[in-house]
Amino acid sequence: MNSKTQNKMAIGALYGIAGFVVLILLALLGYILISGTPQLSWHFLTAPAKAFLKGGGVGVQLFNSFYLLFLAMLISFPIALGAAIYLYEYAKNNWLTTTIRTAIEILSSLPSVVVGLFGFLFFVVKLRLGFSILSGAFALTFFNLPLLTRSIEDSLRTISETQREGGLALGLSRWETVTKVILPAAVPSILTGVILSAGRVFGEAAALIYTAGQSAPALNFMDWNPFNISSPLNPMRPAETLAVHIWKINSEGIMPDAKAISSGSSAVLVLAILIFNFAARYLGKRLYKRLTSA
Amino acid sequence: MSEEILTTQDLHLYYGDKEALKGINLDFTEKGITALIGPSGCGKSTYLRTLNRMNDLIPNVTITGTIKFKDQDLYSPSADTVQIRKEIGMVFQQPNPFPFSIYDNVIYGLRIAGEKDKEKLDAVVEKSLRQAAVWDEVKDHLHESALALSGGQQQRVCIARVLAVSPEIILLDEPTSALDPVSSSQIEATLLNLRHDYTIIIVTHNLQQASRIADRTAFFMNGELVEVDQTKNIFMNPAKKQTEDYISGRFG
Ligand SMILES: Nc1ncnc2c1ncn2[C@@H]1O[C@H](COP(=O)(O)OP(=O)(O)OP(=O)(O)O)[C@@H](O)[C@H]1O
Ligand SMILES: [Mg+2]
Numbered sequence: 001m002n003s004k005t006q007n008k009m010a011i012g013a014l015y016g017i018a019g020f021v022v023l024i025l026l027a028l029l030g031y032i033l034i035s036g037t038p039q040l041s042w043h044f045l046t047a048p049a050k051a052f053l054k055g056g057g058v059g060v061q062l063f064n065s066f067y068l069l070f071l072a073m074l075i076s077f078p079i080a081l082g083a084a085i086y087l088y089e090y091a092k093n094n095w096l097t098t099t100i101r102t103a104i105e106i107l108s109s110l111p112s113v114v115v116g117l118f119g120f121l122f123f124v125v126k127l128r129l130g131f132s133i134l135s136g137a138f139a140l141t142f143f144n145l146p147l148l149t150r151s152i153e154d155s156l157r158t159i160s161e162t163q164r165e166g167g168l169a170l171g172l173s174r175w176e177t178v179t180k181v182i183l184p185a186a187v188p189s190i191l192t193g194v195i196l197s198a199g200r201v202f203g204e205a206a207a208l209i210y211t212a213g214q215s216a217p218a219l220n221f222m223d224w225n226p227f228n229i230s231s232p233l234n235p236m237r238p239a240e241t242l243a244v245h246i247w248k249i250n251s252e253g254i255m256p257d258a259k260a261i262s263s264g265s266s267a268v269l270v271l272a273i274l275i276f277n278f279a280a281r282y283l284g285k286r287l288y289k290r291l292t293s294a
Numbered sequence: 295m296s297e298e299i300l301t302t303q304d305l306h307l308y309y310g311d312k313e314a315l316k317g318i319n320l321d322f323t324e325k326g327i328t329a330l331i332g333p334s335g336c337g338k339s340t341y342l343r344t345l346n347r348m349n350d351l352i353p354n355v356t357i358t359g360t361i362k363f364k365d366q367d368l369y370s371p372s373a374d375t376v377q378i379r380k381e382i383g384m385v386f387q388q389p390n391p392f393p394f395s396i397y398d399n400v401i402y403g404l405r406i407a408g409e410k411d412k413e414k415l416d417a418v419v420e421k422s423l424r425q426a427a428v429w430d431e432v433k434d435h436l437h438e439s440a441l442a443l444s445g446g447q448q449q450r451v452c453i454a455r456v457l458a459v460s461p462e463i464i465l466l467d468e469p470t471s472a473l474d475p476v477s478s479s480q481i482e483a484t485l486l487n488l489r490h491d492y493t494i495i496i497v498t499h500n501l502q503q504a505s506r507i508a509d510r511t512a513f514f515m516n517g518e519l520v521e522v523d524q525t526k527n528i529f530m531n532p533a534k535k536q537t538e539d540y541i542s543g544r545f546g
Contacts, residue, residue: 092353162390166452169348170403171380171459180406185393 029270036267039260045268048218049245054257058265060216063232064239065272068133068212069202071235072140077194080145084152089178108146113206115143120210131238136212143207144197151193155186188287195280199273205243213238214248242269299324299493300345300382300463305359307340307349314340316517317359322463327485327494329504329525332514333540338497341514342465345495346382347375363463383456385466389448391440391455396423396432399440399451403459418458426454427484446477450484457488464488466496470503482507501541505529513537 047057083100091097119139129135159182167177183190216239219232226233240248242265249255249262300322307315314337322328330338343349344357347368361368368378380403391399400419401409409415419436423429428450432443440451449469456464466485470478478500485494485507498504504511505525512522513536521534532538 160390162386162388163392165348165351165384165386166390166392166455168351169346169379169384169386170455171376171378171383172403172406173376176406180402181392 032263032266032270036263036265036270039264040267044264049216049261050255052255054255056255056257056261058242058245058261058268060219061240061242061245061265062268063219064133064212064216065202065241065243067232068136068140068208068239068241069198071133071137072144072201073194073198075137076141076144076148079141080148080152081190083145083149084156085178085183087149088153088156089174089182104146104149107142108150111206112143112204115139116207116210118142119207124211130236131211131213131215132236133212133239134235136208136239136241137235139207139211140201140204143204144201147200148193148197151197152186152190155189155193156182158189159185188284191287192280192284195276195283199276199280202276203243203269203273205241205247208241208244209247212241212244214240214244216240216245242272297324298322299364301360301362302344303360303362305341305344305361306357307337307344308356309352310354314517315344318519320512320519320522322493322495324462324493325490326509327489327496327507328510328512328522329508330495330497330512330514331499331501331504331540332520334499336514337517338514339467342384342467342495342497345463345465346379346384347373348379348384350375380459381461382463382465383459383461385449385452385456385464385469387468388472389445389452391443391448391451393439393441395437396440396443396451397436400454400458402455407459419454422454422458423451425457425484425488426450427480427487428454444477446473446480449473449477449481453481453484461492463493463495466494468497468499471499478503501529513540515540 043055044057045062046059047055048060049058050056083104087097087100091100116139119135119142123129123135123138124131129138163181163185164177167181168174172180217237218230220228220230221232223231224233225231226235228234229237246262246265246269249258249265253262255261298321302318302320305315305318306313318341320341330342332338340349344361345368349355349357357369363378363382367373392402394402397419398405400422401415404415404418420429420433423432428447431447432451440448443451449472453464453469470481473481482503485496488494489507489509496504496508508525510522511525511528513520513528513532513534515536520536521528521532523533527533528537529541532541
């Protein structure tokens with residue numbers, strides 16, 4: 001067999017594998033969207049869930065998902081940014097940074113259910129935060145931090161060393177070089193990473209079941225005082241998210257339209273994550289263009 | 295002969311335990327262009343980077359000896375590297391404009407230093423770009439990205455960026471080796487323009503370039519300074535055999 005036919009066969013095999021993966025993805029997406037989208041309506045997206053009757057919605061769960069995501073990002077982004085800047089721009093290679101990197105590595109490969117149970121024992125029980133948005137946000141932070149740190153570090157790595165030298169050679173301090181040259185140049189790629197990790201966090205269920213809880217008390221969307229128990233902004237209330245809701249309906253849902261609600265919720269979740277992904281690409285590209293061209 | 299602005303005495307530099315500079319003694323007088331030439335790997339870039347402490351960025355570098363910039367010891371513990379690099383600017387082999395507009399590139403150093411006066415910044419941008427001989431080509435799109443320019447224009451914008459912080463010395467490490475001949479000769483013309491106002495030290499592999507623009511030329515080999523003299527002496531009448539061999543293309 002000559003190298004040309006070998007080459008052709010290899011390419012054929014790779015195309016086959018790639019095609020297979022795409023096919024699985026399309027089949028999954030198609031199934032979820034086809035069975036789910038007919039359930040979608042304004043009512044479904046905004047109404048509270050019903051435990052025993054049909055006709056419930058996922059309004060509260062949807063809000064909870066976004067609020068939790070927002071809080072988790074609010075906590076994890078600054079930490080991840082700081083850690084990534086320290087690791088990539090400042091730290092020398094020594095035992096300390098090796099340890100930190102290994103810790104991040106291990107943290108990122110922990111199964112999310114373990115993170116969830118840890119969150120339950122530590123935040124819910126030990127710190128007495130109870131089943132609450134705050135406990136959930138902390139658990140998600142643990143889940144998200146390593147991945148986000150890594151993604152920001154990768155973004156910093158894409159900025160060429162010549163840019164750092166350029167900044168320093170201009171008489172900027174290291175800090176000024178990082179904040180005024182490197183970070184602005186890395187913003188599009190950092191943003192892409194943040195949105196992609198937001199998609200992952202948004203779909204997370206296992207880490208939340210025992211931290212943010214599985215109940216979604218009705219919310220009063222007129223009450224924006226975070227200290228009131230029925231206020232959507234109250235971080236101490238239990239908050240079932242969309243992903244947890246899907247899990248719950250499928251394991252113990254007793255409403256008559258459980259199947260439909262689960263399909264509809266899945267479609268909402270998948271659509272939200274697709275939107276995150278496309279938004280990440282679009283915004284990243286737009287920003288990069290704006291920063292680099294006219 | 296004018297004052298010596300920069301002096302190096304018995305400068306040794308080690309990467310780990312590998313000695314890359316083996317006791318360099320070399321002085322620079324104010325204004326004019328000095329070219330550093332020599333075979334690949336002889337330590338030209340290493341030497342140049344000791345002059346504004348860019349080697350500090352590389353781990354495991356040990357430097358001994360003295361470098362004085364106007365009687366200030368560059369490597370004394372109290373030396374302020376940030377200030378040093380403002381006074382001793384550097385242009386690199388690969389044009390490295392920041393991914394911002396041309397205007398922002400040029401004023402970046404000043405703006406970060408806290409200068410806010412728009413009129414003053416505008417004036418500096420125009421002056422620096424004119425000095426770098428690129429003003430006419432970019433004046434109509436100052437607010438477009440510097441990355442959209444050609445390599446040669448980018449390099450001249452980088453020179454303007456250095457000029458804008460008004461350094462006394464400008465170090466250039468093979469600034470034309472990534473450029474086409476036309477852009478190269480524009481950079482050369484730019485440097486010839488600047489030689490009356492700045493002390494310029496340029497590393498080049500292009501012997502013709504050295505002979506065209508440099509007032510003085512220093513020949514390095516294997517981490518040592520072989521000889522330094524007026525450019526025409528180095529090329530017409532070198533004192534050392536090694537220099538003659540290199541100039542006549544017998545090695546390197
Ligand atoms: N970061 C580094 N770590 C270890 N050794 C280095 C490093 N940089 C350069 N060297 C070594 O030091 C010596 C001098 O390198 P330098 O880059 O100064 O040479 P040069 O004269 O600029 O060469 P060229 O003309 O190819 O640019 C070389 O032997 C090189 O391998
Ligand atoms: Mg070099």
